């Protein structure tokens with residue numbers, strides 16, 4: 553389903569992004585990787601770039617070919633570097649890249665955002681999410697955090713709540729919809745990658761261990777990559793604006809507890 557396709561994958565130097573790029577290559581796709589760090593594995597092309605600033609995003613976009621089939625937004629921070637960098641990379645930079653790349657994605661192409669079970673609270677915090685998603689462009693995130701009284705420890709879950717909400721909105725934005733570009737998310741639970749140790753520090757061992765216990769084990773990057781690539785592929789042509797739980801059943805378990813069934 554990906555043979556001959558050109559897929560832009562961010563976060564290719566590690567974890568889920570590295571496995572997504574590797575698997576896409578095995579499936580016959582040309583992969584253009586983006587990361588702030590050099591990847592160990594081979595990608596068809598690699599762009600060293602920083603998604604945390606508008607200038608960094610513009611620099612990446614300037615190096616891209618004129619035509620892409622899909623964009624997999626995998627790069628992310630755990631929150632351990634503070635709310636400004638986390639919101640910048642995980643949401644505003646991701647969105648700026650997606651908007652800038654959209655005109656290069658072929659009609660019927662796809663964008664896939666790696667969100668997280670940590671974004672589960674988007675409904676509970678809907679008004680905040682609507683306000684922060686409603687800010688257009690790449691804002692001054694430091695000023696925004698100060699204005700809205702956002703705390704560092706909220707950075708990671710907040711970034712994923714915004715991403716889940718924006719994914720649903722983006723599916724209906726003319727920029728994407730008018731050319732049939734689907735926008736979906738995949739939301740993992742805990743996954744054994746270098747970031748997991750940081751999550752333990754940011755979210756606490758109890759939360760991470762509880763999530764793992766609910767589904768029997770942590771996921772692996774190899775569990776997540778096929779879901780991301782399925783959403784990139786034409787096989788997902790009728791899937792749009794959805795958030796695919798890619799978590800071994802974790803969201804279902806949390807739903808049962810929260811909704812009481």
Ligand SMILES: NC(=O)c1ccc[n+]([C@@H]2O[C@H](COP(=O)([O-])OP(=O)(O)OC[C@H]3O[C@@H](n4cnc5c(N)ncnc54)[C@H](O)[C@@H]3O)[C@@H](O)[C@H]2O)c1
Nearest residue numbers: 563565566567568588602603604627628668742743745747
């Ligand atoms: N591992 C988990 O438990 C887990 C769970 C849910 C969601 N996720 C999400 O999956 C995605 C991938 O995480 P992972 O587990 O592979 O982590 P990881 O730390 O192994 O990989 C993240 C990659 O993003 C890159 N990156 C960070 N800042 C960047 C920037 N400014 N510009 C460009 N690249 C940058 C890093 O260099 C790294 O290669 C993230 O969005 C993360 O939030 C991970």
